[in-house]
Amino acid sequence: MSILTLNNGLLLASDGSVNPLYVSADLALWTLIIFGGLLFLLGKFAWKPIIEGLNAREQCISDKIDAADKAEQQARTNLKQYEEKLAGAHDEAAAVMAEAKADANSAKEKIVAEANEEAIRTRQRALGDIETAKSEAVRELAESSVDTAVGLASSIVGRALSKDDHAKLIAESVERFSSPGA
Template sequence: METLLNDFSPGLFIVQTILLLGLIFLLVRFAWKPILTSLNEREAGIQDALDAAENAKKEMQNLQADNDRLLKEARAERDEMLKEAREIKDKTVADAKEQASIEADKMIKQAQSAIEGEKKAAMADIKSQVANLSIEIAEKVIKEELSDKKKQLKLVDEMLGDIKLN
């Protein structure tokens, strides 16, 4: 949990939030309006077909057989239009979901590559610190009397005891 808080990047979070909101805005702006317009036009077409069927029924009350046939045709046409509208709506929604999924995958991959880059930078920094620490130990050992081997071993043991690795 602590590493999650340490690796949290507010800038990246804000950028991803802005990108997500932008994507939602674009979908609402360019995808939903045409869908709703198409559905309203189809609904108006269906309503017109039902009105025409109703007028035909009033005009031809004496011809019951023709009236039934016209109603069946109008209902079949309405069902077909509704079926087509549903298919178009489902296809558009599926396409929008697929596009959103692709965009989300791209964002995740970008975040993963950024995390990997930061991880490599941290490893390079740790290696640099280890190298500096090794040099410091070597300098201290050399500063001590080089001729006295017991003193050198004692100094190395003391320095290794002082070092704490995280």
């Protein structure tokens, strides 16, 4: 190995020859100190937080990806469930609609039937009332006619008819009125 000299301000081998492989003891020692010191200082103050920070971030990203995978899986399951539910809801709605229609039809028929019955009942009741009124009217007419006839007869006969007579006459008159062809 050549010896270092400061020839012309340049670090050359002492014999003046050019030796690219020349190893300067000064530079080697300086590099040892600088690199060793740098290794120690960076290891203590820089690489430790950097490596820990990167690992923490890596873990965080990994956890988030796992969580996202799980969430996606859950979302797929939920979607499937909702689709099944939706399909069920369609069927249910159709069933409800059919039932409602059936109910409506049955209610309609029932109402119509009740209305018809009510109409028949009303008609019959009206007919009954008419019949009663008619009978009443006939009876009143017969009484009135009897009274009138009795009055006339009394005035003609000149005597008063007794109560029993009246009743007898009324009954006869009514029977006459009531009998066909009377």
